[in-house]
Amino acid sequence: MAISHQKLFTAILILCNTIPVHVYSRGPVYRPPDVERLTDSFTRLSVNQSCNVFFGGANVHVASNGSNAELSLDKSSGCGLSSKNKYYYGFFNAAMKLPAGFTSGVVVAYYLSNSDAFPHNHDEIDFELLGHEKRREWVLQTNMYGNGSVSTGREEKFYLWFDPTQSYHDYSILWNNHHIVFLVDNIPVREVIHSDAISSAYPSKPMSVYATIWDGSQWATRGGKYPVDYKYAPFVASMGGIQMEGCIFNTKDMAPLCSRSSLSSLDPVDGERFAKLSSQQTRGLEWARGKHMFYSYCQDKSRYKVMPPECNGK
Template sequence: MAYLKEKFLLSCFVIFSSLLFSVSSRGAVYRPPTVEQLTDRFPRIPFTQGMSTLFGAPNVHFKSNGSYVDIILDKNTGSGLISKNKYYHGFFSAAIKLPAGFTSGVVLAFYMSNADIYPKNHDEVDFELLGYSKRRQWVLQTNMYGNGSVHTGREEKVYLWFDPTQDFHQYTILWNNYHIVFLVDNIPVREVVHNQAISSVYPSKPMSLYATIWDASEWATNGGKYPVNYKYAPFVASLGQLEIVGCSLQKTNSSTNSTTSGCLKNTTVSSLDPVDGQDYAKLSKQQIDGLNWVRSKHMYYSYCKDTARYKVMPAECNAV
């Protein structure tokens, strides 16, 4: 009888443990919490409809009538895409499958920027996936600049809870007047709340969406200690499930004028911003739980804890 009781308790423990984490070649990987699938709310479009080749045209390969695209880094060049329009606020998402193997120094960036228009006071919102030599594991870095505040790096880094080289995973930026939310597979990994402490450096001007792969040997791994090894090239990143929904900035007939389509900025008239309103003003209880899960189990660097770098912390780090 005691043996049967012990066996029953052991079985319960195994079942309970399997709900918390799974085991792979990368060790224990905790199962993420359930969250709302925000990416189901917006339509997917072909890359050929929403984006154009930015550089490295021979290394940009559109597939499935433009629904998917490979962007490639080899010894000759990297490659990249840029959105056909600029956007003020919106929801920007793509599913990405990263190169496998030894990828030290390789960076895949999915980000928004207006540096081409405002070189001295540009805004930027970044996902940067950093190829890494340690454990041969990709690292996710997020960052944000507003109004040219590049002297203050606002990086945060997390280890992913899955192998990003085995399948597609969704990387999403939600940007509105309330906050900027970085999401991975719909789980928030970071929230930048638009409050008084950060208001002066909060992105405020229309931006383009970019997807690029390039050689970041000089800084991406221990200050360039482990450069890209082109023996393992080409490095191929595959992208799909593109969603670009925002207030698009359309050029008028005059080369000096532009209009913001679908978004009424700085007026009292109700906005047509697709991520305006209470549904997108703050995180839900599920999303807060997901954010806390990522930050407690997977985040290993935050600029707000880097006292060696900042003797006086940026104002938002001290905001309640």
């Protein structure tokens, strides 16, 4: 029986996505599916254009005429950058290369937060990259909450399908009234749909954007079993490729100023393209979660005697 060109092409795609392209100590790593490149739709900014030093200024080294920065952790301090503006909804991205070698206890974070303005009930959307006691075994943790604190977090953890210490990779957050999407190299790894079940914990207040490196010895690597070993310091994370396109919140007028037209004057990423995942993005999401996610708070019965309402049916 003859096989159509379309069926043959589909079979080849499936085969390519199931053949391991690398083998790390934890097992095979598979080739990701093709998806739309959201990062191509937004302007790249320099560090100098978009950020100020947040803390540990002596460990922040801006290079390449302000387009890149090296963030270092040593025994004296970690360090971080924060956005010059606060944003209400938008698309946020940083291209990062992580420290190599023995990195247990080291945390590299790219996140949105308003804890400075709301210390007791702040919003947060996080990428946290957790170092490991074995080479290349960085873990990606995502988290988000609104009107809460760290204790009300909703974490999920993933292994990466590449070595994040060898080159730059994009870590992106899309946040609007419809959903929050975490993307790695444009592959969605997590989607939080804005539903009635999660509405009270959905981030809803303007936030700043942060990039930091710090000592998470008490919890970061296997629950704090492996603290930072400073004989391997300094630990250096490189960052560039910054993208921040959202509604800039004007603290003087207490009103947002949006950077592009959209269906909603309060949301520059509210158009149809950003309201829901495409079929390609959905396949990417299923691939990432099926092959690389190893922890979800919705499956943690030891932590939750009663699961959060949005976990029903998961």
